[in-house]
Amino acid sequence: MSHDLLVIGGGAAGLAAVRTAVARGARPLLVTDGPPGGDCTFTGCVPSKTLIEAAERGEGFDSAVRRMRDAVARIAAGEDEAALAAEGVDVLRGRAVFRSPGEVEVEGRVVSAERVVIATGSEPLIPPVPGLDGLDHLTNETVFDLAEPPRSLVVLGGGPIGCELAQAFARFGADVTVVEAGERLLSHEDPEASRVVADRFTAEGVAVRTGAAVARARPVPGGSRLEFDTGASVVADRVLVAVGRSPVTAGLGLDAAGVATDEHGAIRTDPRMATTSRRGSYAAGDVTGRPAFTHAADAMGRIAAANALRRGRGRARFDDAEVPRVTFTSPEVAQVGLTEAEAARTHSDARVAYLPMSEVDRAVTAGRTDGFVKIIAVRRTWTGNLGGGRVLGATIVGERAGELVHEIALALRIGMFTGRLAQTMHAYPTHAIAVQQAAAQFFGGYGGRRARTVRAPGDPDTGTDR
Numbered sequence: 001m002s003h004d005l006l007v008i009g010g011g012a013a014g015l016a017a018v019r020t021a022v023a024r025g026a027r028p029l030l031v032t033d034g035p036p037g038g039d040c041t042f043t044g045c046v047p048s049k050t051l052i053e054a055a056e057r058g059e060g061f062d063s064a065v066r067r068m069r070d071a072v073a074r075i076a077a078g079e080d081e082a083a084l085a086a087e088g089v090d091v092l093r094g095r096a097v098f099r100s101p102g103e104v105e106v107e108g109r110v111v112s113a114e115r116v117v118i119a120t121g122s123e124p125l126i127p128p129v130p131g132l133d134g135l136d137h138l139t140n141e142t143v144f145d146l147a148e149p150p151r152s153l154v155v156l157g158g159g160p161i162g163c164e165l166a167q168a169f170a171r172f173g174a175d176v177t178v179v180e181a182g183e184r185l186l187s188h189e190d191p192e193a194s195r196v197v198a199d200r201f202t203a204e205g206v207a208v209r210t211g212a213a214v215a216r217a218r219p220v221p222g223g224s225r226l227e228f229d230t231g232a233s234v235v236a237d238r239v240l241v242a243v244g245r246s247p248v249t250a251g252l253g254l255d256a257a258g259v260a261t262d263e264h265g266a267i268r269t270d271p272r273m274a275t276t277s278r279r280g281s282y283a284a285g286d287v288t289g290r291p292a293f294t295h296a297a298d299a300m301g302r303i304a305a306a307n308a309l310r311r312g313r314g315r316a317r318f319d320d321a322e323v324p325r326v327t328f329t330s331p332e333v334a335q336v337g338l339t340e341a342e343a344a345r346t347h348s349d350a351r352v353a354y355l356p357m358s359e360v361d362r363a364v365t366a367g368r369t370d371g372f373v374k375i376i377a378v379r380r381t382w383t384g385n386l387g388g389g390r391v392l393g394a395t396i397v398g399e400r401a402g403e404l405v406h407e408i409a410l411a412l413r414i415g416m417f418t419g420r421l422a423q424t425m426h427a428y429p430t431h432a433i434a435v436q437q438a439a440a441q442f443f444g445g446y447g448g449r450r451a452r453t454v455r456a457p458g459d460p461d462t463g464t465d466r
């Protein structure tokens with residue numbers, strides 16, 4: 001049977017691409033060498049969020065693992081080959097290798113493809129630390145297979161994967177140390193967000209070593225030792241490597257396909273998700289080096305398929321700036337649009353409203369007051385700060401921050417003024433009312449706080465917000 005669209009990779013991006021094709025009346029073929037669902041379902045979001053939630057509730061590891069396997073199985077069943085066949089998607093299991101721009105070989109069988117979406121995802125990056133290869137280290141591909149929590153665990157990397165799993169394993173009783181090369185945990189986030197998470201880690205007994213360069217790794221009886229360039233070292237039963245991701249492009253035959261990659265091996269794409277090198281070839285998801293999140297992969301997959309199937313030039317575009325992100329530590333760290341530091345660089349007259357969770361009644365009643373809301377807004381060219389200024393972004397740290405941030409995502413998308421947020425009645429006492437209270441600071445103040453001009457880290461505090 002001939003197909004209108006060939007999609008390589010059955011993760012979030014590939015699934016979104018084939019489903020979009022079907023919705024448009026096209027016949028897609030999905031080629032994937034792993035089970036449909038990819039990283040998110042089997043070795044990423046689903047198992048990690050199930051473990052995190054179980055650990056937060058104080059469940060034991062055995063019961064958490066049972067719950068995790070059940071969650072993975074239930075979600076996988078909605079996207080497996082049988083489910084996809086029922087939706088009108090043909091699936092071919094096997095590894096795809098391009099032979100020429102219009103030809104892909106899958107386990108000896110050649111498939112012709114005028115229009116292709118490459119969605120081969122990413123894999124864990126293993127840093128070039130001498131001796132690390134000789135350790136039986138864990139990554140996201142193996143950590144969810146553990147039958148019991150290690151007694152002690154060193155997590156290499158204090159990004160989202162490292163922070164989420166460090167806290168979960170500590171709550172399951174492991175003695176956890178996070179080793180981060182940079183100056184702070186969650187280095188992409190607002191520095192105060194990093195401080196709040198580091199303080200909570202310390203309070204929960206998770207050791208945090210920042211600015212730590214591992215010079216060497218060695219096996220020791222019963223575990224592993226990481227030696228720092230300072231001469232200090234840390235020993236643990238297991239080491240979890242979580243220092244970032246590499247796009248999966250090696251062995252795919254991209255040269256034969258005429259598709260170009262950047263210096264990190266990611267496929268170069270324009271905002272329409274077209275590869276910048278080969279007409280008819282699109283890419284989506286982690287393999288593009290764009291924001292590595294399931295919702296972003298899903299959006300990219302939909303856009304790539306829609307544009308690939310259009311006659312002429314497709315118009316749908318992906319905007320990296322609109323991608324919200326949530327790190328599911330407790331407290332959660334949520335971000336959309338610009339951080340204060342980014343706004344200080346690009347819009348020096350922008351203002352920021354800051355509200356600590358200790359002034360939000362629901363956080364007080366819940367007894368969890370660490371965190372804050374920051375909303376950033378900028379004046380309009382002609383109307384200035386009338387209406388409170390246009391929303392540029394927000395950082396929210398706290399319980400349920402990952403839910404609250406979507407109100408700001410919507411505000412950003414439609415170019416909303418902060419006045420609309422402040423005027424929208426929010427039910428009391430919710431966590432979400434924090435957004436309304438913070439937005440009110442753009443109008444002469446609220447609860448004694450006023451929005452102030454944004455500052456880059458290190459800028460003097462002008463003290464205008466109190």
Ligand SMILES: Cc1cc2nc3c(=O)[nH]c(=O)nc-3n(C[C@H](O)[C@H](O)[C@H](O)COP(=O)(O)OP(=O)(O)OC[C@H]3O[C@@H](n4cnc5c(N)ncnc54)[C@H](O)[C@@H]3O)c2cc1C
Pocket residue numbers: 008009010011012013014031032033034035036037038039040041043044045046048049094095096097119120121122140161248251252284285286287291292293294295296297328
């Ligand atoms: C521990 C962890 C937790 C995470 N938590 C979150 C979270 O909470 N929220 C969030 O939004 N994101 C999270 N992410 C990120 C998210 O999982 C990824 O961004 C997302 O899964 C990327 O989807 P993808 O389709 O691009 O790639 P993948 O899911 O990696 O899918 C790629 C697919 O391509 C197939 N493939 C590769 N090469 C070939 C080939 N040559 N031929 C055929 N098939 C091939 C593979 O088998 C795979 O199935 C997490 C990631 C990790 C590791």
Ligand SMILES: NC(=O)c1ccc[n+]([C@@H]2O[C@H](COP(=O)([O-])OP(=O)(O)OC[C@H]3O[C@@H](n4cnc5c(N)ncnc54)[C@H](O)[C@@H]3O)[C@@H](O)[C@H]2O)c1
Pocket residue numbers: 127129156157158159160161162164179180181182185186187212213214242243244245291292293325326327328
């Ligand atoms: N909740 C979520 O949405 C979620 C959760 C997990 C992962 N993800 C996605 O997966 C991506 C990858 O996550 P990640 O945490 O692996 O990567 P990351 O790149 O976000 O963070 C890796 C951290 O490791 C540090 N590092 C690098 N080399 C090091 C070394 N040799 N020693 C010590 N530290 C070192 C970096 O400074 C950085 O802080 C994320 O950026 C995100 O897009 C999302």
